[in-house]
Amino acid sequence: MVLTGAGSGGFTGRLRDAVAEGGRGGGEPFFRRHFTATDAETRAALQALMLALDQAGVGGEDSSNAELILAEALNNVVEHAYADGAGPVELTVSLQRNGMACTISDRGRPMPSGVVPSPGLPVIDPPDDLPEGGFGWHIIRCLTSELAYQRDRDRNSLMMRLPWSDFD
Amino acid sequence: MAWEQANPGAKVDISTSRAGQALVITVNDNRVDAAVAIEFKEAVRCAAEEPGNPVILDLSQVTFLDSSGLGAVVAVMKLLGTSRPLELAGLTPPVAKVFRLTRMNTVFTIHPDASGSLQAAG
Numbered sequence: 001m002v003l004t005g006a007g008s009g010g011f012t013g014r015l016r017d018a019v020a021e022g023g024r025g026g027g028e029p030f031f032r033r034h035f036t037a038t039d040a041e042t043r044a045a046l047q048a049l050m051l052a053l054d055q056a057g058v059g060g061e062d063s064s065n066a067e068l069i070l071a072e073a074l075n076n077v078v079e080h081a082y083a084d085g086a087g088p089v090e091l092t093v094s095l096q097r098n099g100m101a102c103t104i105s106d107r108g109r110p111m112p113s114g115v116v117p118s119p120g121l122p123v124i125d126p127p128d129d130l131p132e133g134g135f136g137w138h139i140i141r142c143l144t145s146e147l148a149y150q151r152d153r154d155r156n157s158l159m160m161r162l163p164w165s166d167f168d
Numbered sequence: 169m170a171w172e173q174a175n176p177g178a179k180v181d182i183s184t185s186r187a188g189q190a191l192v193i194t195v196n197d198n199r200v201d202a203a204v205a206i207e208f209k210e211a212v213r214c215a216a217e218e219p220g221n222p223v224i225l226d227l228s229q230v231t232f233l234d235s236s237g238l239g240a241v242v243a244v245m246k247l248l249g250t251s252r253p254l255e256l257a258g259l260t261p262p263v264a265k266v267f268r269l270t271r272m273n274t275v276f277t278i279h280p281d282a283s284g285s286l287q288a289a290g
Contacts, residue, residue: 039203064232064262071234075202126275127250132239135270139235142269 019095029092029101030056037082037089037106042074045091056095061165065143066093066100069160072136073104081108081156099145099163106156116149116158180204180211184218191220192257192282195230200237209240213247221252226282228258233266242272257282 031052035041046067053063070091077089087107094101111117121138122131141147146161181196193215200208216223225241227233233241245254257279259267267273 039201043199043201043203061261064265067232068234068262068266071201071232075234075236078202121271124271124275127246130242130246130275132242132246133235135235135238139266139269 019097029094031091031093033091035089035091036086037074037078037108038086039075039078042071042078045074046071049091049093053093058095058100062100062162065165066102066162069140069143069162070102070104072140073102073158073160076136077104077106077108077156081106081110083109099161102160102162104156104158104160107154108156110151110156111149114149114151116147180207182211182215184215186220187224189220190222190224191216191218192224192226194226194228194282198229198231200227200230200233200240202234202236205236205240208237209243212240212244216244216248216252216254222255222277223248223252224255224257224279224282226257227263228260228282230263231260233263235266235270238266238270238272242275245276253277255279 031049033045033048035045049070050063050067053059053066074089074091078086081087089104089106092103117137118141119134119137122134123129124131140160143162144160145163146159148159150157150159183194183196185192185194193212195208195212197204212225225244241254241256248254255277256267258281259278264273267276267278
């Protein structure tokens with residue numbers, strides 16, 4: 001099965017140009033979006049990001065991995081940080097030589113332990129043990145090369161680096 | 169959180185067909201994510217009330233599934249029980265990756281595509 005509308009992935013052509021563009025002056029990220037942390041707004045933000053990445057020549061595994069880890073991290077913001085009610089979230093993505101640098105900032109509750117959780121994969125032992133959740137951080141940790149969390153006054157910032165799938 | 173309030177327009181599009189003894193449930197959406205996970209679980213559960221064994225979930229049109237969507241698929245499998253197994257067909261590469269990363273690919277019988285699973289089931 002082949003994904004339509006996706007590039008070949010890797011660090012080629014238009015992507016190299018986009019990285020060069022993004023690196024100039026170290027200013028604005030490639031993609032920035034402010035929205036209210038809800039499931040529907042998360043979906044809309046990710047679809048906008050996918051469109052922007054596609055137009056920049058970033059496709060295949062690079063964009064699908066980005067969509068997945070950002071969905072997992074943003075779902076956590078909706079579900080945990082803003083458990084008491086939706087609030088603002090900011091998503092930025094920068095295209096850099098060593099991967100996509102993604103940051104998510106919100107003003108919700110801090111991470112419980114003050115650090116990025118690192119739960120193992122939940123126990124899977126059918127038919128009795130079939131987990132329906134608890135996969136999010138595991139997926140994020142599998143796909144990222146760098147993961148950093150900071151609590152600054154009332155703000156959470158999560159930085160995730162997604163390495164390019166291949167160079168050619 | 170009240171999902172009905174958070175997602176007033178959340179809709180899930182699925183259809184069903186028979187293939188031999190099997191019931192095939194086809195997902196006609198591209199995304200199974202947190203915005204529709206509850207509705208998806210409910211819709212597939214309802215569709216699975218039709219007769220047929222095994223129940224084959226055709227995901228060939230789904231290009232994005234997050235862990236909420238995965239949880240919904242697992243929940244349906246548990247609801248159906250061991251006597252009526254939920255099998256999967258037509259995983260696109262991004263969806264297959266989620267099953268692989270979470271090792272849930274070891275839990276489900278996964279057919280390459282719906283037509284293959286129809287032959288196997290028929």
